[in-house]
Amino acid sequence: MEKQTKKITKKPSNKITKEKVISLYMDYVLENEQTPKSVYKFAKANKMTEDQFYNFFGSFEGLRQEIWHQFYQKSVELMQKAPETESFTSREKMLTFFFTFFEMLTANRSYVLFTLQENRDQLKNLAQLKGLRKDIKNFTKELLQEDNEEKQLKILQKNETVFSEGAWIQTMFLIKFWMDDNSAEFEKTDVAIEKSVNTIFDVFDNTPFERVIDFGKFLFKERMA
Structure with a gap:
């Protein structure tokens, strides 16, 4: 008599990861x-334990900051x-x-608009951007370090601290602009990105006037439209 072997079906993996x-x-x-009102309710609604949540995040605030870090990192x-x-x-x-x-933000626009x-x-809405501010400033400093290494004269080198802070202010402006942008495929945001990046680089390259005037006119038209 032949032995019957029982077929074992693997259950789908429900492993909890940070992602x-x-x-x-x-x-x-x-x-x-x-x-969510509490970690307990959130965990219960998603069939996980509180411990599983706390393996990755100490609070919802930490989770929200990580979401913005992921937007940046990706x-x-x-x-x-x-x-x-x-x-x-x-x-x-x-x-x-x-x-x-x-x-990346556009692909997650509904979440971003809600959370901001x-x-x-x-100030409560902007608290979640604390980690992003650090990311943007570090990214900018790295770019400037590459630039400054190529410039032998110290007078031509850009101030990394000032420039990185300017890049963060620029980021905040662009996020607000994008949130208010009603143009198809957010075309006006693309224009704002190009003009603002060129302006901030021109300011630090000591050739700002035409770009600054152009950018100023653009902002005026957008706010008056």
């Missing part, structure tokens, strides 16, 4: 149009995958980064 928790959180926010990774970027100037790299970063408009107190 999984982020995805579940973003889905929760969009589906419920509010943030943008940089996508940019670096294109071999031609290695030969780009720092100005071209900055432009490429911002175009890629805002494509959730509270009437804007």
Whole structure:
């Protein structure tokens, strides 16, 4: 008599990872149009334990900051995958980064708009960008270090601290511009990115006037339209 072997079917893996928790959180926010009231309720709704959540994040605030870091990180990774970027100037790299970063935000626009408009107190909404500010400033400093190494005269070198702070202010302006942009495929945001990046580089290259005037006119038209 032949032995019958029982077929074993593998159950789908429900392993909890950092990426999984982020995805579940973003889905929760969009589906419920509010943030979870507690880690316990969020974990229970997603069939995980509180311990599994705390393996990756100490709080929802830490999770929200990580989401923005992921937007940044994935943008940089996508940019670096294109071999031609290695030969780009720092100005071209900055432009490429911002175009890629805002494509990333557009792909997650519903979440971004909700999370940046959730509270009437804007300072509470902006707290989640604390890590992104550090990312942007470090990215900018790295670009400038490459530039400054090529310039033998110290007077021609850009101030990394001032320039990186300017890049962060520029990022904040562009996020607000993008949030208010109603143009098809966010074409006006693309224009704003190009003009603002060229302006900030020209300011530090001591040739700002035409770009600054051009950018100023653009902003005036947008705000008066």
